[in-house]
Amino acid sequence: MTVSSAAASNFRRVLDSGRFSFTAEIGPPMSGDAENVRKKARSLKGFVDAANITDNQTAIVRMSSIAAGYLAYTEGVEPIIQMTCRDRNRIALQSDLLGACALGLRNVLILSGDHQSFGNHPASKNVYDVDSIQLLDAVRGMADDGLFMGGSRLKTPIDIFPGATANPFADPRELQLIRLGKKIRAGAKFVQTQGIYDIAKFRDWMEAVRALGFHERARIIAGVVVNKTQKSMEMTALVPGMDIPESALRRMRDAKNKEEEGIGIALDLIGELKNIEGVAGVHVMAIGWESAVKTISELAGMLPRPSFDEKLEEGSWPETKQT
Amino acid sequence: MIVAERKNIDEILRMVEPYSNVAVVACGTCVAVSMAGGEAQALEIASLIRKKARAGGRDVEVTVTSVIRQCDMEFLDALDDRAEIYGAECVLSLGCGAGVQFMAEKYPYKIIVPGLDTTFIGVNRGLGFWTEMCQGCGDCVLEKTGGICPVSRCAKSHFNGPCGGSSGGRCEINADADCAWQLIYDRLKRINQTDRLLEINPARDWRASRDGGPRKLVRADVTVGDNDGE
Ligand code: SF4
Ligand code: SF4
Numbered sequence: 001m002t003v004s005s006a007a008a009s010n011f012r013r014v015l016d017s018g019r020f021s022f023t024a025e026i027g028p029p030m031s032g033d034a035e036n037v038r039k040k041a042r043s044l045k046g047f048v049d050a051a052n053i054t055d056n057q058t059a060i061v062r063m064s065s066i067a068a069g070y071l072a073y074t075e076g077v078e079p080i081i082q083m084t085c086r087d088r089n090r091i092a093l094q095s096d097l098l099g100a101c102a103l104g105l106r107n108v109l110i111l112s113g114d115h116q117s118f119g120n121h122p123a124s125k126n127v128y129d130v131d132s133i134q135l136l137d138a139v140r141g142m143a144d145d146g147l148f149m150g151g152s153r154l155k156t157p158i159d160i161f162p163g164a165t166a167n168p169f170a171d172p173r174e175l176q177l178i179r180l181g182k183k184i185r186a187g188a189k190f191v192q193t194q195g196i197y198d199i200a201k202f203r204d205w206m207e208a209v210r211a212l213g214f215h216e217r218a219r220i221i222a223g224v225v226v227n228k229t230q231k232s233m234e235m236t237a238l239v240p241g242m243d244i245p246e247s248a249l250r251r252m253r254d255a256k257n258k259e260e261e262g263i264g265i266a267l268d269l270i271g272e273l274k275n276i277e278g279v280a281g282v283h284v285m286a287i288g289w290e291s292a293v294k295t296i297s298e299l300a301g302m303l304p305r306p307s308f309d310e311k312l313e314e315g316s317w318p319e320t321k322q323t
Numbered sequence: 324m325i326v327a328e329r330k331n332i333d334e335i336l337r338m339v340e341p342y343s344n345v346a347v348v349a350c351g352t353c354v355a356v357s358m359a360g361g362e363a364q365a366l367e368i369a370s371l372i373r374k375k376a377r378a379g380g381r382d383v384e385v386t387v388t389s390v391i392r393q394c395d396m397e398f399l400d401a402l403d404d405r406a407e408i409y410g411a412e413c414v415l416s417l418g419c420g421a422g423v424q425f426m427a428e429k430y431p432y433k434i435i436v437p438g439l440d441t442t443f444i445g446v447n448r449g450l451g452f453w454t455e456m457c458q459g460c461g462d463c464v465l466e467k468t469g470g471i472c473p474v475s476r477c478a479k480s481h482f483n484g485p486c487g488g489s490s491g492g493r494c495e496i497n498a499d500a501d502c503a504w505q506l507i508y509d510r511l512k513r514i515n516q517t518d519r520l521l522e523i524n525p526a527r528d529w530r531a532s533r534d535g536g537p538r539k540l541v542r543a544d545v546t547v548g549d550n551d552g553e
Contacts, residue, residue: 046372055358085479086479090526092434111487112479112481112486112487112488113479113494113497114488115478115479115488117478117496118496118499126478126483128479129527129529130526130527131479131480131481131482131483132483132486133482133483133484134482134483134523134524134525134526137523137525137526138526149526165487166487167487170456170485170487170489170490171507172508173489174517175484175485175504175505175508175520178484178517178520178521179484179485179520182483182484182523185523186523193486201472240487240488240490240495241487241488241489241490241495257454258409261367290505316425
C-alpha cells in the first residue's frame with residue numbers, strides 16, 4: 001500500500017515506511033472560532049504525524065470535524081477526520097467523504113459515535129442508517145471500486161485512508177475480536193485503540209491480535225490518554241469502555257505534581273508500547289492540554305517526525321516492531 | 324403486542340376541557356393488556372374528568388364505552404348504535420395510534436382525541452414492566468441474530484456486533500439496559516451459530532421500514548376485486 005502522489009496522506013506514508021507513528025487529537029470548539037482550532041494545530045505542528053479531529057464527541061455539538069480538520073490542515077497539521085454514524089445518513093456521509101477528499105483531507109477514522117443521550121441534545125433523532133462496519137465498507141467501495149453505496153459510479157474514486165477503532169478491554173473478547181476482524185475486512189487500514197492504562201491486559205490482547213494476523217493487515221495504533229489532574233483521570237475512568245487499574249489511579253493520587261505525573265504515566269506507557277510486537281504507533285489523547293503533546297513527543301524520543309519531502313536518514317526514528 | 328401508556332392526566336383534561344359531552348372509549352385488546360386503555364382505565368379517566376369539571380363549576384356529561392378492537396372496522400361498527408357515541412361532542416379514544424385514527428376515519432365530523440401515548444411493540448416482563456422487542460422494520464433478521472432484534476433492542480441499531488460502549492453485558496446508554504449484542508452473542512453460542520457473527524451484514528434497505536414513506540400491504544392472495552388497499 002505504498003502511495004507516491006504529493007497529496008497522499010503523510011500519516012499513511014509514515015505507517016507504510018514502517019516508522020512508529022505518533023499522533024494526537026484536536027477537539028473542535030463549541031463555537032465557530034477558527035482561531036481556536038488554528039492555535040491548537042500550531043501547538044502540535046512538527047510534533048505529530050497527524051491529529052484526530054473529533055466528531056461532536058460525547059454527542060456535544062461542536063464545529064464540524066471536516067471544517068476544523070481543514071483549518072488544522074492549513075496550519076500544517078494533517079487531520080484524521082473522525083466520522084460517526086450517529087448523525088448522518090448514507091447520503092450525508094458519502095457527501096462529506098467527497099467534501100473531505102476535495103479539501104485534501106485524506107485520513108478518516110470511522111466510528112459508531114457515543115449515543116446522543118450522553119450529550120447536550122438528548123432529544124435528537126438517532127440516525128444509524130449504517131453502522132461503522134457498513135460505513136467502512138462504503139469508503140472501501142468509493143475508493144477501490146469507484147462506486148457509491150447506491151451503485152452509481154464516481155467520476156473519480158476517492159483517495160481516503162480509512163481507519164477504525166478497537167477496545168482491547170471490552171468483553172467478551174471473542175466477540176470484540178470478531179468485530180475487529182470484520183472492520184479490517186471491510187477496509188480499515190489502521191486501527192486506533194481505546195486509551196490504555198493496563199499494559200498487561202493490552203499485551204495479552206495484542207497477543208490475540210497477532211495470533212489472528214490482524215497487525216499484518218492493518219496498522220495497530222495504541223491509544224494513550226494524558227491526564228492533567230486526578231479529577232481528569234477519575235472522569236476518564238467513567239467513560240464507557242475505559243478500564244483504569246487501581247495502581248494508575250493510586251499513582252496519580254499520591255503524586256505531588258499531578259501534571260508531571262500525568263505526563264510520567266503516559267511516557268511509561270509509551271515506553272512499553274513501543275516494544276510490543278505489532279504496535280505501529282501511539283495516539284496521544286490530551287484533550288484540552290495540547291501543550292502536553294510537545295513535551296511527550298520530545299521526552300518519548302519521537303522527534304523529529306519523518307517528513308517525506310526531505311531525504312531521510314535511515315534509522316533516525318523508532319522502528320515499528322513487526323515480524 | 325402494542326404497548327401504550329396513559330397520557331399525563333393534565334394533558335387529557337386540557338384536551339377535553341372545551342367539550343360538554345365526552346365519550347371515553349376503551350379498547351379491549353393490546354392496550355387493555357398493557358393496562359393503559361382498558362375499561363378499568365376508561366372508568367378512572369372518566370371520573371377524573373368529571374371531578375375536574377365539577378371543581379371548575381362546569382356541567383359535563385362523561386360516558387364510558389368499550390370495543391374489542393378499535394383498529395378493526397368490524398368491531399368499531401358496533402359503536403354506531405350506542406348512545407354514548409351518538410351524543411358525544413368529543414371522543415377520547417384509549418386505543419393505540421391506529422385505533423384513534425380509525426375512530427377519526429369512522430366519525431369524520433366528531434372531535435377525536437388520544438388518551439394514550441403509544442410506545443412500542445413489546446412484551447410484558449413482570450407486573451407493570453414492559454420492554455420493546457420489535458420496530459416493525461419490514462425485513463426481519465431474527466434468523467441471523469439468534470432471535471434477538473438488533474434494530475429495536477440495540478440503542479444504535481447495529482447489524483455487525485456491539486459498539487465500543489458495551490460493557491459487562493450492559494448498554495452504554497443505561498446500566499440497567501442489556502446490550503443486545505451481548506444477548507445475541509450468548510444466544511448464538513448456545514445454539515452453536517457463532518459463525519453467524521463473521522458475516523458482514525450489508526447496509527440495509529430501509530424502504531421496508533418507515534423510511535420509504537408510510538407503508539401499505541396488499542396481498543393478492545386474499546384480495547377481492549381490484550382492491551388497492553384504499
Ligand atoms: S428485525 Fe425488524 S421485524 Fe424483526 S424483530 Fe427486529 S424490528 Fe421487528
Ligand atoms: S452497548 Fe450494545 S445495545 Fe448499546 S448501543 Fe452498543 S451495541 Fe447497541
